[in-house]
Amino acid sequence: PTVLLVLGMQEIHADQEMIGKISTAGQLMHCSASLDVLFLLDGSYSIGKGSFERSKLFAGKLCDALDIHPDRVRVGMIQFSSTPHLEFPLDSYLTKQEVRERIKRIVFRGGSTETGRALKYLLRKGFPGGRNSTVPEVLIIISDGKSQGSTVTPAMQVKEKGTMVFAVGIKFPRWEELHVLASEPTEQHVLFAGDADDAANGLYSTLTGSVCSTTAPGCKVESHPCERGTLETVKELAGNYVCWKGSKQPNAVQASLCPFYRWKRVFIKHPSRCFRTVCPDSCDSQPCQNGGTCVPEGLVRYHCLCPVGYGGDIHCAPKLSFECSVDLLFLMDSSAGVTLEGFLRYKAFLKRFLQAVMGWDSPTNVGVAQYDNYVRIPIEVGQYKDAYSLMKSIDALNFSGGGTLTGRALQYIAQHGFRSTPVFADVQDDLPRVVVLLTDSKSQDPVAEAAKYARDRDLFLIGVGSSFVRAELTKVTGNPKQTIVYSDPQDLFNRIPELQRRICSVDNPEGCQAQSLDLAFAVDASAGVGLENFLRLRDFVRSSCLHFSINRDVTQTALVIYGSKAHTVFALDTHTSNSAVLQAIDQVPFLGDLASAGSALLHIYGDVMTVQKGARPGVSKVVVVLTNGGGMEDAAAPAQQLRDNGILVFVVVIGDAQRDALLRVTGSPNYLVHISSYEDLQYYQDLIIERICEEAKSPVNLCKPNPCMNQGICILGPGSYWCKCHGWEGPHCESS
Secondary structure, eight states: OOBOOTTTTEEEOBOHHHHHHHHHHHHHOOBOSSEEEEEEEEOSTTTHHHHHHHHHHHHHHHHHTBOBOTTSEEEEEEEESSSEEEEEOTTTOOSHHHHHHHHHTOOOOOOOOOHHHHHHHHHHHOSTTOOOTTSOEEEEEEEOSOOSSOOHHHHHHHHHTTOEEEEEEOSSOOHHHHHHHSOSSGGGTEEETTOHHHHHHHHHHHHHTTTSOOOOTTOEEEEEEEEEEEEEEEEEEEEEEEEEEEOSSTTOEEEEEEEEEEEEEEEEEEEEEEEEEEOOOTTTTOOOOTTOEEEEETTTEEEEEOOTTBOSSTTOOBOOOOOSOOEEEEEEEOSTTTHHHHHHHHHHHHHHHHHHHOOTTOOOEEEEEEESSSEEEEEOTTSOOSHHHHHHHHHTOOOOOOOOOHHHHHHHHHHHSOOOOOSSTTOOOOOOEEEEEEOOSOOSSOOHHHHHHHHHTTEEEEEEEEGGGHHHHHHHHSSGGGEEEESSHHHHHHTHHHHHHHHHTTSSOOOBTTOOEEEEEEEEOSTTTOHHHHHHHHHHHHHHHTTBOBSSSSEEEEEEEESSSEEEEEOTTTOOSHHHHHHHHHTOOOOOSOOOHHHHHHHHHHHTSSGGGTOOTTSOEEEEEEEOSTTOTTOHHHHHHHHHTTEEEEEEEESSOOHHHHHHHHSSGGGEEEESOGGGGGGGHHHHHHHHHHHHTSOOOTTSSOOOSTTOEEEEETTEEEEEOSSOBSTTSOBO
């Protein structure tokens, strides 16, 4: 790709990696030699105060590349406009810090651009404060090149004296004049101040060939095609108009056509070559593995941007692994519906997944099948024991096209996908059998019966596809928790960790039995939900509580019902056993008025998730709202208040609802579950419980929500906290 550098005024045509190397080398340049460097700074009105300040900043940056010392590089500066003005001679400031501080104090003078007069001043006076003729002289002119007098003769005379002249453009430069000012070859002596690192590189690259010490080992000067542009005001013919001219005859005039012109600003480009030093950087050895992107940090350090599933070390080693033993078969859609592009994407995903999770001693037996109108199993489960051979076989898979008969494929895999090959006749292969269906195309035959047939034969089905086939994948898996949906092609690769967890959940059922959690349910009991559906929500809360070990040490749960007002059925510290919670849930009444989820969340914030009502510092806190989506208009602000205090808000909405409004309540689509009907609520329980449990594993802030009562201030310490009380006493400011 072509990279355009420096805001369009100077464009170096090179790839992004090369541009980065030029910039990095420019930051590390250092010229150490006996050298007199004089800056000639344009302070005229055509530059303006803003560009003059940028010129000062640029001059200071160039000084970073110079080893300023009484015996090595000395720096002086002259500002010119109508007349030249000596700002400081070469022998005034002899350290880099002194020079930079003096440059900052220079004041813009203004006036006409008399570059020729400034050069004649140098011819008469020489380098002010300079040393003898054996010390090389370098003149750096920073100007827009719009002199109001001729510069050809004085510029030639300065260069004939042996002075090396660099011309640096600022603002919208007139490059032709800068080429007149600069030494030959002009490509190596004309620079642009818009990018200080690039200009420092160009200056250093030229000086290295003459007066400065050699570059670091491995560094070299390279030539790149570049273009320099500027804005010029040009005169163009706009048309003709009728005008009257005199004639030779007395008392007579003659009609004629007279041209008229207008002025306009045009962008003009000047092709050139740019000579820049590049050095080998830390990424040249390609240290990042498994498709990781190397980002250099100077010439020695780097860091790797790793794909999902990698990052086990700084070089993108796999960080996932199978912590389970299963027989695993990938069933890939190879029909015309997924297209060749989709099939190749599935192959890449499969390789990336297996590279991320398979070690050389992986206990997982992997196979691959593909289907369209028919089913083929090119890689039998357990056929390859090493990752290299498995990857080569996946590379050899070919796209077939044809119809999308997912139902037939599932039936076939249930019968022929897993062949037991025990070492001894009396040894049974009893590993869990997992089938991962990869498809992005709706089936042309029924899938429900075939999927049930496969599940009845103890196959654990996982579906991976786009949102277009979400409903069909759920029919296949029988559980939304086992359906993995991606939003776009790249998002497919982000699902690698989720797929690994799903596969290993088959022989390690997930739950929250031992995780500490403060959990509050907020149940919509309004007329919009209705009595029958409210009872379904109540049953859902009841069955969900069975997943938790309810006591003072592990999970505490509270229940709030709401209509226009919120009511606490029981607080976090009310019940200390599952049986007590279940009995209390059975007694929950239906309210039947209008719904206000905002009032329920405010109630939970002020009267439920508090230390006074049993909330425990240092324990994850989750609020689960069960609703039909009504009355959510006032919920966004109190939900944000809960999140700001470290309390997750999870919304389960049944039926039609405004997704944007619900996302403002949850703060993230990860905490929103949208279910089409109350009958389907039971199928989503595992998914909801799992997400709650994942939240319970997250680190918590001991001061959120504030455990201190009576306006006490919570102060965090290492692994603990303490309350700063005002007029109260006790660990939580609870005593007067």
